[in-house]
Amino acid sequence: AQSVTQPDIHITVSEGASLELRCNYSYGATPYLFWYVQSPGQGLQLLLKYFSGDTLVQGIKGFEAEFKRSQSSFNLRKPSVHWSDAAEYFCAVGGTNAGKSTFGDGTTLTVKP
């Protein structure tokens, strides 16, 4: 069975500081990995995805993530956080780009001025 763990329920960073959100997955084959962002009361927006190839993936809004097979991780990073980045972040794993995904419990990001 596939699963996703986001160890950090809530993270607070200062504006301009760097950010790393952790994601560990369990999947029996080569995974499709995703990071989504959700603002309060809104749907999900895809930040980036990994299917194959280069393990360092660039996404929108200055985010990147690195796939590390040996650690079963797909951590999300941003070098300098903006106040508008405050939101809920979800990591997800799936078998294909069209198949059903399993989501982690999410990490709430708070940005201090």
Place this chain on the structure above:
Amino acid sequence: GAVVSQHPSWVICKSGTSVKIECRSLDFQATTMFWYRQFPKQSLMLMATSNEGSKATYEQGVEKDKFLINHASLTLSTLTVTSAHPEDSSFYICSAWGKRPSDTQYFGPGTRLTVL
């Protein structure tokens, strides 16, 4: 990117009534649509997968007679919550995938259901 809409965005209903939520892919043909449920401060839980023209596949623990899903066309899927009760109050989100664009699923903005 591709656009998926949901209607209504917010609905309040009395206990015992049925509510229909629409999910539309506006600029692409969605061969597969997914319905998720999200409780406050929690993650998304997949309820069912629907393919155009066929019966939906429900996840374990999801009552198919209570949550009726119809994917009648390549641009529309509906979720009907029958005989809704307060415990059905939740945020319902759909996502859609089609052959073009085929890179990922696209999520709708969600529908908040409140059952009084």
